[in-house]
Structures are given as C-alpha cells and as structure tokens.
Amino acid sequence: MTRRERLQVFSGNASHDLASKICEHLGISLGNLELQRFPDGEIDLKVKDDVRGSDIFVIQSTCPPVNENLMELLILIDCFKRASAEQITAVIPYFGYARQDRKSEGRVPITAKLVANLITKAGADRVLTIDLHATQIQGFFDITVDHLFANPVLIDYFQQLKIPNLVVVSPDVGGVKVVRAYAKKLSAPLAIVDKRRSGPRETEAVHIIGDIKGKNIIIVDDMISTGGTIAQAARALQARGARDIYVCATHPVLCGDAVEKLEKAPIKEMVVTDTIPFNHKNNKKFIKVLSISKLLSEAIRRIHNSESVSSLFT
Ligand code: R5P
Numbered sequence: 001m002t003r004r005e006r007l008q009v010f011s012g013n014a015s016h017d018l019a020s021k022i023c024e025h026l027g028i029s030l031g032n033l034e035l036q037r038f039p040d041g042e043i044d045l046k047v048k049d050d051v052r053g054s055d056i057f058v059i060q061s062t063c064p065p066v067n068e069n070l071m072e073l074l075i076l077i078d079c080f081k082r083a084s085a086e087q088i089t090a091v092i093p094y095f096g097y098a099r100q101d102r103k104s105e106g107r108v109p110i111t112a113k114l115v116a117n118l119i120t121k122a123g124a125d126r127v128l129t130i131d132l133h134a135t136q137i138q139g140f141f142d143i144t145v146d147h148l149f150a151n152p153v154l155i156d157y158f159q160q161l162k163i164p165n166l167v168v169v170s171p172d173v174g175g176v177k178v179v180r181a182y183a184k185k186l187s188a189p190l191a192i193v194d195k196r197r198s199g200p201r202e203t204e205a206v207h208i209i210g211d212i213k214g215k216n217i218i219i220v221d222d223m224i225s226t227g228g229t230i231a232q233a234a235r236a237l238q239a240r241g242a243r244d245i246y247v248c249a250t251h252p253v254l255c256g257d258a259v260e261k262l263e264k265a266p267i268k269e270m271v272v273t274d275t276i277p278f279n280h281k282n283n284k285k286f287i288k289v290l291s292i293s294k295l296l297s298e299a300i301r302r303i304h305n306s307e308s309v310s311s312l313f314t
Helices: 013-026 066-082 111-122 135-140 151-161 173-185 228-239 258-264 293-304
Strands: 007-011 033-037 043-047 055-059 087-092 126-130 144-148 166-170 190-197 203-209 216-224 245-252 269-273 287-290
Touching: 007 013, 007 293, 013 055, 013 066, 013 293, 033 066, 043 066, 055 066, 055 293, 066 087, 066 111, 087 293, 111 135, 126 293, 135 144, 144 293, 151 173, 151 245, 151 269, 151 287, 151 293, 166 173, 173 190, 173 216, 190 228, 203 228, 216 228, 228 245, 228 258
Parallel strands: 007 055, 055 087, 087 126, 126 144, 166 190, 166 216, 216 245, 245 269, 269 287
Antiparallel strands: 033 043, 190 203
C-alpha cells in the first residue's frame, strides 16, 4: 500500500465515541494520540502513529465547551500538517459558531467566517460536515466542503413509526426549506410556526401557518440549544389542537436546563443524532439518539476513494 492510499482516522476529545463507531464501520483502528492539558490549561498533543504521506480524517465537533474543542481541532490539524500528512480532512459533525453568519447589525462579528479562516489557515485541505446552520457557510471556506444531511437517518426512523395523520412542522420560517424535504419523504403536509426571537435566549411562538388541529406532529430543526424554540413551538401547537408531538433535530447542543425545559413541554419523543455526545441522565426516557456514524464512514470512504459523495443522497 502506498502512503497516500493509507486512510487514518483520529479524534479530538469532543467526538471520541462517534469516531470509534466510524472506525468500526471502516474496519480500521482509531488513530493513536495523547491529548492532554498542561498545568496552565494549554493543550498538550502527541500523535503516536506515523502519518507521513497519509490521508488523514480528524473528527471533532465544535460543540460545548466550544472554544476548547475548536482549539483542539486547530492544534490537531497543525500537528498533522507538520507531520507531513498528504491530505487532511477536518470532519466537523457539528460546526459551532455558525449562527453569526452575517452582519445583522453594526459592530457584530461574523464568527462563521472567522472559524472557517482558522480551520483553513491551520492546514485543513477539506471539510466534511453535517447540516450546517446555514448552507451558505460552505462558501466561507476556500477549500472543498462536503456537506451531508442527517435526514436519511432521521426520516428512516420516523418512516418505521408509521405515524398516522402526520404534519411536519418547521419551528421558524427560516427552516422551511429543510423541513420541506422531510415532509416530502414522509408524504405529509407542512406547517410553520411563526417564531420571533426577542433575544439570544428568548423566543416567542406567535402564529401557526397550516392545518394542525387533530394531527400528529413532527417538529424538525437543525439544532436544539436552550430548547426555547422547540418548547414554545410544542406548546403553541398543543394549544391549537395538535395531538402527539414528536421532535427531530440533528444537533443536540442542549445547553443549561434545556432537557428539563423540554421534558416539561408537551413532547412525546425527541429524536436527535450523535453529532454531539449526549449523556443526560434522563435520555433513555425521553430522548432517542440515532447514530450518523455509518453515513459519515461511507462519506469518508468515498472521499478517500475519490467517489461521489452527493450520490449518497439521491
Ligand atoms: C434557529 O434558527 C435554529 O434553527 C434553532 O431553532 C435555534 O438555534 C434553537 O435554539 P434554541 O434551542 O436556543 O431556541
């Protein structure tokens, strides 16, 4: 085997379990490295495997603690670059800092662009990610971005539930395009919650567009952070006569008391993926976690073999 043909997968601390599952699917061992902290908190990394000339995939979600995980990712990329890897793909199942993707008012940063610059400058040759908060963030990178959708995994689960009288709901107007794909595949009509954001942590569900009375509902969102958007949407839907309410989201950021907040809302089941590790004490009762490891491993295999990635979704 020539070195460029050698595929190696490494993980930062944010994505260890997911990376191990990906390696199982690929039939390889997870790369060996030591990732610790110096006494002052700085990151102390030593890669134990030879990576010269290899095709490296480094898996790290930039989920909370966001700054720690982002810095780990940058240091990992820098390390592989300096160790003469042939190609480095930053596999970022959850891409954090994505919400500030434009100057929506004066004197605010565009953090999504800043993070794209940092990853590129550190030495990544490609990025592989899932359900970006805004798909145009792909264009913030001047390197190749392969953007995957978690919907095959999530839709498959709901198809098996065979929920009757179903309506798929977007919890805000911005999510309609994504939610339409779910509605189409589940052969269900679409409704929209007209959400107003009154601050970074507060939202208000105002109106519902569409017929939801007496219907079973799946609310679809890309991520759940404080849980405010989903909890309010579920309450508004119930108040207007919806029956069973399911929630489906790719990225379980679930910060602070989000899980407790969602448990108090009229939600029958919440389904998320493992782009972000989730080990809440109540997760068995209420939250189902589906793995996107098979999808990611197949994308990695195809990138390594220069095969089509988009055909995974046709
Ligand atoms: C908004 O544009 C997103 O799609 C999510 O609805 C939002 O980020 C969720 O945030 P939270 O859970 O804090 O309401």
